[in-house]
Amino acid sequence: MGCSHSVHNETKKSEKAMKAAVLIQNWYRCYKARLELRRRQALNIFENIEYADEQDQMQLAKFFAFMLEHYVKNKSSADNLPKIFNPEPKRKSDEETIISLIEVPDTYYGPRLKFPLTFADVVLLIDAFKENQILHARYVLEVLLEAKKILQQMPNIIHISSTVSKELTICGDIHGKLDDLFLIFYKNGLPSGNNRYVFNGDFVDRGQNSMEVLMVLFSFLLVYPNDVYLNRGNHEDYLMNMRYGFTKEIMQKYKQHGAKILHLLEEVYTWLPIGTLIDKKVLVIHGGIADNTDLTVLEQMKRNRMRSVLMPPLVPAVFDPRHGHFSHELPPPAMLAMEQLTKYEWDQIVNILWSDPRSRKGCYPNTSRGGGCYFGPDVTENILTKFGLKMIIRSHECKPEGFDICHDGKIITVFSASNYYEEGSNRGAYLKLSHDTTPRFFQYQSSQITQAKTLHERVDIVENAAFRILGERMIIRKTNLIQAFRKYDPNDTGKISLSDWAKATEEVLELHLPWMSLCPRLVKTIEDGYVLYNMGFKDLPVVRAPKVAKAGMVETLVRYRSDLKIIFNIIDKDQSGLISMDEFRAMWKLFCSHYNIDIEESHVDQLAHSMDLNKDGSIDFNEFLTAFDVVHRATNKL
């Protein structure tokens, strides 16, 4: 016995314990890493699909141009020109009268606002929204109208000064997530004279409470017009709203007056300033810059002529200055040309709202989104120098930590919608600027549920959601996918190699994803490194369609559903939700020719007739489009 022996034992024991600890730590870190990879992959899927969707939009914009050209070529009368190309000048008294005629019934127990709004009104509003109440359309319209009046007085870029005493907080995308907005107010205090806020665009779309977010922000704007600043984002655009959920939210919450609200909203958006300049040194804009960004031009243009990113100005060649008339005969409201921005001005705004920073030098088209640019650190350096700026604060891109810094500290991204893609996907953040000090960042993640689940469960949730939307994209291109697989299988064996499968899938879906590692999760049968593509996919959603529709047509309709919705809305002159069979046929022909879709006319006719339930020659296009849908089978997954 003796001390030395037991000391030796003790040392051995603690050595063993240390080795055991290292083993366990090692194992856990590997486990965690594999989960992290899956989580990132899921986020990549979301991001890729989001940007691919945005790209699709640009195709839609081209289609509108194509449509207009078609009408012009055919010298259609002004009546046939879709209203969207021919906006009627709005009369102020009309709006106010219409609104004042809306009565708020006694049975309405939601918040009642008195104008001019006071801080008490906004608090009332917030409390009501916390109780899930819906603000009456009359008040929504009044808030919008008053907001428009204030915004109209503002310059395109608002100049503010940071002061030692007053804090300045900058928030990024909120996207209808009222919880996040309330969380920010909880952590950072409500806006006030001493607590100034800049909201950097994308208040709406995607989340469930875009209207409530907008109402809260506009109300604060009305109460503190000199302390609350709202920048326009790429989603403050009525055509984007049709695609990304806000229009739907409005029509659901406001069945009677929804159309009026949409109408006024369209205009209010155009009056939102496009940026804020702090101390003449810090530029706050939603997206980014391009190599030719010119603050002077941006400050001088008539910003309210930027109606939608999907409605670029008409090609100037249409107007023939030598002969003083239009080279095509445009329908009478050729006022059209005068109400537009120049192409140069329009590009300037689109770049501000859509661009993303990248580490590669130079400025090149943003191919992911289909609009705006990618700009490198050299572009940033040049623009900052040219206009005497110190840095640019922007939003527009979802970041896992809610914020990001790049280009050597000169570009800051702040994104305030936590759990943007799915519960657990990312944190949100805001930043605070004090006079001449570096910005401070604050992060959060809303939702109690996120905290209670284990890492594995949280990753499962994000991953399942990502695979669901991937599945939606795959099912509507199933025919094309099978065709592509067959090309790699010339002997018709029913098998292709894993890497050929990956190549084919990437070609058809036009998404750059790690297809080789995703494959086992997507296909039913893999043998010896070969995919048996005829055995089908795992867990894909199904396409629901009327029985009379032929397969090829179904996939097309589901795929272009949101584009078609926008197009139909535009054709629908009186916003009744109905279009005539003739209009439908004419538009469909144009659509197919532009998008290169090969569908027999008889199929379309058959389908249109089957949809004409009233048999009165008109089609309820909302009903038509919702008849085609992608439906997920109930699974055991979370």
Place this chain on the structure above:
Amino acid sequence: MLLDCSHGLDEWKSTTFFSEAGLLELQKKIKEAFEVFDHEANDTVDVREIGTIIRSLGCCPSEGELHDLIAEVEEEEPTGYIRLEKFLPMMVKVLSERRYRPIPEDLLLQAFEVLDSAKEGFLTKEELVKYMTEEGEPFTEEEMEEMLSAALDPETNTIQYRDYLAMMVIDEN
């Protein structure tokens, strides 16, 4: 899991690994894992993500071993970024030499048993936290919290490690 633990050292020669097609597939898999973290699609990743990438490919280097690997692929003047062209050959070597194999379940169980000095079949929360945050290559607070969220039985405030391991194995598959 990319690799099966049970093959002996001699057997690697006879696996499909060293066929040309096998090597190509291996490279593709490494590239795909790398690309997940290559946010700008310019064949570089932040050095802080390398550990995650290597581990997600089925290897289990300790923190110390990880540092050595990073040193191998870092630039002469560290830029904070690792390039694919340096990472790929290193990773192919690591995988084909079957270095840093994952820890088999039985060894893991033994490790827990070593820490369970009282041999009761469980560890108290305090015991686990002490070992994980003070010994070996200590956990960060976040890592500790995450492990506890799945491992801790809230009723008894203990870690029933046999059950925990069994659950983790199922999770993985």
